[in-house]
Every structure is written in C-alpha cells, then in structure tokens.
Amino acid sequence: MTALPPPGNKRLGLVIDLDTCVGCHACAVACKQWNDAGAYGPLNDQDGYGAEPDGAWLNRVHSYDVVTPEGDATTLHFPRSCLHCENAACVTVCPTGASFKRAEDGIVLVNPDTCIGCKLCAWACPYGAREIDPVEKTMKKCTLCVDRIDNPALPAHDRQPACVQACPTRARHFGDLGDPQSAVSKLVAERGGQALAPELGYKPTNRYLPPRKRRQRAGDTGAPARLDDHGFDAQKASPLLRWADRLLSR
Amino acid sequence: MHPAASVILFTTLSGAGYGLLFWLGLWLLAGRETLPDLALPALAVGFVLVSVGLLASVAHLGRPLRAWRAFSQWRSSWLSREGMIAVISLAILVALAFALVAGAARGRVDVLALALCVAAALTIYCTARIYSSLRPIPAWHNAWVLPGYAVLAAATGAAWLSLLAALVAQAEALRMVALASLALFVLSVVVKVAYWRHVDRHGAGVDAASALALPAGSRVMPFEAPHTEANFLLKEMGFALARKHGRRLRRIVVMLLCLAPLPVLAAAFLQAGGVLAGAIGVLLAMLAVLVERWLFFAQARHVVMTYYDARPS
Ligand code: SF4
Ligand code: SF4
Numbered sequence: 001m002t003a004l005p006p007p008g009n010k011r012l013g014l015v016i017d018l019d020t021c022v023g024c025h026a027c028a029v030a031c032k033q034w035n036d037a038g039a040y041g042p043l044n045d046q047d048g049y050g051a052e053p054d055g056a057w058l059n060r061v062h063s064y065d066v067v068t069p070e071g072d073a074t075t076l077h078f079p080r081s082c083l084h085c086e087n088a089a090c091v092t093v094c095p096t097g098a099s100f101k102r103a104e105d106g107i108v109l110v111n112p113d114t115c116i117g118c119k120l121c122a123w124a125c126p127y128g129a130r131e132i133d134p135v136e137k138t139m140k141k142c143t144l145c146v147d148r149i150d151n152p153a154l155p156a157h158d159r160q161p162a163c164v165q166a167c168p169t170r171a172r173h174f175g176d177l178g179d180p181q182s183a184v185s186k187l188v189a190e191r192g193g194q195a196l197a198p199e200l201g202y203k204p205t206n207r208y209l210p211p212r213k214r215r216q217r218a219g220d221t222g223a224p225a226r227l228d229d230h231g232f233d234a235q236k237a238s239p240l241l242r243w244a245d246r247l248l249s250r
Numbered sequence: 251m252h253p254a255a256s257v258i259l260f261t262t263l264s265g266a267g268y269g270l271l272f273w274l275g276l277w278l279l280a281g282r283e284t285l286p287d288l289a290l291p292a293l294a295v296g297f298v299l300v301s302v303g304l305l306a307s308v309a310h311l312g313r314p315l316r317a318w319r320a321f322s323q324w325r326s327s328w329l330s331r332e333g334m335i336a337v338i339s340l341a342i343l344v345a346l347a348f349a350l351v352a353g354a355a356r357g358r359v360d361v362l363a364l365a366l367c368v369a370a371a372l373t374i375y376c377t378a379r380i381y382s383s384l385r386p387i388p389a390w391h392n393a394w395v396l397p398g399y400a401v402l403a404a405a406t407g408a409a410w411l412s413l414l415a416a417l418v419a420q421a422e423a424l425r426m427v428a429l430a431s432l433a434l435f436v437l438s439v440v441v442k443v444a445y446w447r448h449v450d451r452h453g454a455g456v457d458a459a460s461a462l463a464l465p466a467g468s469r470v471m472p473f474e475a476p477h478t479e480a481n482f483l484l485k486e487m488g489f490a491l492a493r494k495h496g497r498r499l500r501r502i503v504v505m506l507l508c509l510a511p512l513p514v515l516a517a518a519f520l521q522a523g524g525v526l527a528g529a530i531g532v533l534l535a536m537l538a539v540l541v542e543r544w545l546f547f548a549q550a551r552h553v554v555m556t557y558y559d560a561r562p563s
Contacts, residue, residue, distance in 0.1 A: 002323045002325075002326045002327055003325055003326045004326075018462075018463070023474070028476075052479065053479050054479065054480075054481070054482075055481075056482065057477070057481070060476035060477060060481075061476050062472065062474075062475070062476045062557055062558075063472075063473045063474035063476075064458075064462070064470050064471060064472055064473050064560060065470070065471045065472075065473045066462075066464060066468055066469065066470050066471075067468065067469040068464075068465065068468055069465055069466070069467035069468060075473060076462065076464070076470075078462055078557075080476070080557060089383075089384075089385065091326075092326040092327065093326075093327050093328070093329065093380075093383070093384075094323060094326075094327055095319075095320035095321075095322070095323050095327045095329040095330035095333060096316070096319040096320055096322060096323060096330075097319070097322055097323050098319075114316065114319055115312075115313070115316075116311045116312065116313045116314075116316040116317060116319055116320060117311050117312020117313045118310070118311050118312070118320070118329065119312070119486065120327075120329055120380070122482070122483075122486065122487075123251070123384055123386070123387065123486075123487075123552070124384055124385075124386065125386065125554070126385065126386035126456070126552075126553045126554060127554065127557075128483045128487075128554035128557060131481065131482040131483065132312060132482050132486075134482075136312075137312025137313055138312060138313060194463035195463065196460075196461060196462070196463050197456045197460050197461050197553070198460075199456070199460065200385055200386070200455075200456065200553070201385070208462075208463040210463060210464065210465070
C-alpha cells in the first residue's frame with residue numbers, strides 16, 4: 001500500500017554532523033559495499049571499469065565552499081541520502097505499492113520484486129535520494145540497513161547502518177528521533193539539528209547538525225593577530241643580528 | 251528534466267486521442283449523428299492514438315512486463331488512477347463501437363457516449379495531475395499545468411475530429427468542430443504564454459542555504475562533485491539544453507498553434523481540398539504539442555539540482 005501509515009512514535013533516522021564530516025566518502029563506500037550484498041541488493045554498476053561507468057549509490061557526498069552570513073569562508077562536506085520523510089511523496093506517487101513506509105519505525109523502502117521502474121518516486125523526491133539500478137532497472141534507495149538493524153544474528157553493536165559504523169570521525173549517528181530521550185534526539189536538541197528544506201513540507205526524519213562557529217582568524221586562536229614584518233627593533237637585537245641587518249639593508 | 255521520447259510521445263498522442271474521444275462523445279450526445287459513418291472512424295483513430303500512447307508509456311518503464319502492477323494504488327497515486335481510467339475509457343470505446351455497429355437504441359448510445367466523455371476528460375485530468383502534484387519541480391507544481399494540458403488535448407482532438415469529418419464528408423460536423431478548434435487554439439496560446447510567464451517568474455523553488463540546512467544568507471558554491479561521472483540524477487533531472495534555445499522554441503510553439511486552426515477552418519468552409527487542409531491542420535497541431543511537451547520537460551528544473559549547481563542565493 002502506498003498510502004502513508006499514520007505517524008508513529010518510533011522514527012528511525014540519521015543525524016549527520018556537518019561540523020566533523022571531513023568528506024572522506026567512507027560512508028558512501030561502506031553503503032555501496034553492504035547494500036551490494038544485502039537483502040535489497042545487488043546495487044549494480046554498469047561498465048564499472050569502462051569509458052562510461054554508471055552505477056546506483058544510496059549516499060552521495062558533496063563538498064562546498066561556504067561563506068557564512070558573517071562573511072567567514074569555510075568548506076562544508078555534505079553527505080546526502082534518504083531522509084525517511086514523514087510526508088514521503090515518493091511513497092504516495094508510487095503506482096504499484098513497491099514503495100512503502102514501515103508503520104513500525106518509519107523506514108521508507110522499495111520492494112525490488114514489484115517495482116516497475118517508472119521513476120516517478122525519484123521525481124517526487126526533492127533530495128535526490130533515489131537512483132535507478134542500471135542493470136535491474138528498479139529503484140534503489142537507502143534502507144537504513146534494515147538487514148543489519150533487524151538482524152538478531154548480529155551482536156548489538158553491529159546492528160547499525162553500515163555508514164554509521166564506517167565513519168572515521170563519528171559524524172553519523174543512528175537512532176530513534178521520535179523518542180525525545182534518545183541519544184540522537186538529545187544531540188539534535190543540544191546542537192540545534194536542522195531538517196533540510198523544511199519549506200517543501202516533506203517533514204524529513206534525518207537531521208543535520210550545523211557547523212560550529214569557526215576560529216577564522218589568527219587572533220581567534222590566541223596567536224598575535226598580525227605578524228608585523230616591520231617590527232625588527234635594532235636596539236634590542238644581539239650584535240650579530242645588528243650586523244646582519246646592516247649588511248642586508250645595504 | 252530529461253525529455254524522454256517515450257513520455258513526450260505518450261502525452262502528445264494520448265492527449266490528442268482522449269481529446270478526440272471527448273469531442274466525439276459530445277457530438278453523439280448532441281444527437282447530431284445517428285449514423286455511425288463519422289463515429290466509427292473516429293473511435294478507431296482514437297483507439298489507435300491512445301493505444302500507441304499507452305504503449306509508449308509502458309516502454310518508458312524499466313520493467314515493462316510488470317506494468318499491470320500499476321493498476322493497484324489508485325487510492326494515492328495519480329499515475330495509478332490514470333492507468334485505470336485510461337483502460338476503462340478503452341473498454342467504453344469498444345462497447346460504444348459495438349453498440350453503433352449493432353444499431354443499438356438511442357438511449358444506450360447516449361449513455362455510452364456520456365461515459366466516454368467523462369472517462370476521456372478524467373484521463374486527461376489524471377495525466378495532468380501526475381505532473382502538477384510534484385512539488386520538487388516548480389515548473390510543474392502550479393495551477394497552469396492542468397489547463398495547459400487540457401486545452402491542448404481538446405484542441406488537438408478537435409483538429410483530428412475535423413480531419414475525419416472532412417474524410418467522410420460530414421459538412422455540418424466539420425463546421426462546428428472547426429469553429430470550436432479555432433477557439434481552443436487561441437485559448438491554448440493564451441494559457442501557454444501565461445504558463446511561461448509564471449514559470450519564468452517563479453525560480454528554483456529552494457535556495458542552497460535551505461537545502462543544506464545552513465543559516466539563511468549563506469553563500470554556497472560547489473567545491474568538489476560527489477561523483478566523477480554522470481549518475482541517474484544528472485541524466486534524469488539535469489537536462490539543460492533547453493535554456494539555450496528556449497525562447498526560440500517557445501516562439502515556434504506559439505506560431506504553430508496560431509497556424510494550426512487556419513487549414514482546419516479552410517477545410518470546413520472551402521469546397522475542395524478539405525481532407526488535405528484538415529491533414530495539414532492536424533500535422534501543425536501535433537507538431538506544436540510535441541515541441542511544447544519537449545519544452546515542458548526540458549525547461550523544468552528539479553530542486554535536487556540545487557545540490558549540484560548551488561549558486562549564491
Ligand atoms: S528523502 Fe526522498 S526518498 Fe527519502 S523519504 Fe524523503 S522523499 Fe522519499
Ligand atoms: S520506480 Fe518503482 S518504486 Fe518508484 S514509483 Fe515507480 S514502481 Fe514505485
């Protein structure tokens with residue numbers, strides 16, 4: 001059924017820290033690796049080593065130059081994947097019922113056996129979270145690694161999405177954003193976590209933690225605000241330096 | 251958005267087909283024809299236009315053999331609704347053809363003709379809603395898309411019906427339909443120009459700062475792309491060619507839409523050469539809609555492109 005379930009109390013999702021993400025693409029690669037072999041795989045490539053490789057990925061890492069409203073320049077690394085929206089239009093537009101949102105935890109999934117590859121769900125997603133599999137011709141998207149988090153055969157610490165486990169800077173956090181007491185909810189509250197483009201009304205579950213205020217200038221770090229190149233005081237220098245200064249100033 | 255030939259062909263042909271069926275239904279209801287000599291060829295042509303259109307749309311699918319699954323989600327999906335009502339229309343069309351051939355009673359024909367009108371109009375409505383319900387594409391998510399689609403379907407349908415009326419020498423039908431088509435083509439120019447003015451004024455939909463959850467007023471520029479090759483998103487939604495030729499192509503659409511009703515009128519009011527003139531009218535009309543549909547896709551920008559071409563807001 002592609003009608004959306006009533007919003008539940010449990011809303012599993014990711015919290016991504018834009019302050020600590022270094023843009024290494026480890027999450028994207030781990031995602032590709034796990035989901036190529038996981039329950040919703042394979043996640044195919046076509047012509048992988050040829051002239052025009054093409055492939056479906058569920059996570060893409062952008063990098064930007066940003067100038068803040070205060071005029072400070074920074075780089076921003078930005079992993080982009082499905083936000084498991086509450087108002088997931090990608091689900092309601094699906095003509096086959098292949099796209100669905102799990103009532104028990106809000107995870108948005110695609111049934112690879114019934115998807116007809118009409119691509120309408122990808123059109124309906126503002127966040128570019130869905131990519132067609134170039135070999136199977138069906139739609140692929142982030143599953144939050146349901147085949148890990150639901151898998152009782154794995155030890156508890158492994159029941160996390162592959163991207164979260166792979167991140168070397170711990171910029172990715174997984175948990176229940178519907179529970180205000182969960183670690184992720186507290187993190188969002190503490191750091192002012194944001195939804196992407198909330199004006200579109202999709203009500204994403206995932207949150208992004210904004211970059212912290214940077215120490216932009218030398219002075220902010222405690223160093224002299226400016227290293228003055230005319231500051232050589234001949235009176236205070238040693239005789240050897242005075243002699244070198246005279247020699248070089250000639 | 252990538253202007254896929256299959257979808258452009260589908261919306262153009264099935265639009266014209268359902269437009270034709272709509273007018274034919276009205277014509278039968280108005281009691282203008284009790285003999286099937288215009289109705290049967292019109293039903294046949296409508297059937298071919300709609301079927302070829304639907305087949306083209308199935309060809310657009312990644313897994314065409316699973317197309318039947320698309321009839322299941324009419325509760326939420328406009329695409330599913332469209333598929334269902336499109337097939338129901340075809341069933342009504344076949345029933346109407348049988349009724350006419352069998353010389354069924356006036357009442358039966360009227361009921362079927364009314365059903366055909368309603369089903370054709372609903373199909374056109376559902377097709378337009380598939381596009382106009384998509385928020386991430388501002389050029390589609392607006393009030394001008396439905397009237398634009400409907401009036402072009404009605405105009406091209408009328409052009410086809412007048413060609414058929416010329417073929418079977420139904421002078422009275424010809425004159426009425428030709429006048430209707432003149433009005434519809436004029437209206438379609440008005441609606442399309444209004445649509446273009448609207449989409450030109452309403453920009454990208456989402457600015458980069460909001461898309462990246464940064465404070466309003468942040469200036470953003472792409473620094474490193476997320477992938478080295480094109481991906482599905484860029485191929486499907488990153489089409490930009492039309493920005494270069496958009497103005498000229500829009501002028502061509504307007505020109506074709508203005509020219510199309512002239513041969514249709516000539517067919518209706520000149521004694522000789524009616525069929526040739528009607529055929530030219532249909533050709534111009536279909537060409538206009540093909541170019542218009544191409545632009546409808548090619549000039550539509552999906553908000554996901556904000557992540558790729560983020561420009562200072
Ligand atoms: S991010 Fe896109 S694919 Fe994921 S739930 Fe939201 S609309 Fe659907
Ligand atoms: S591509 Fe598949 S999942 Fe997406 S709308 Fe079409 S049938 Fe549904």
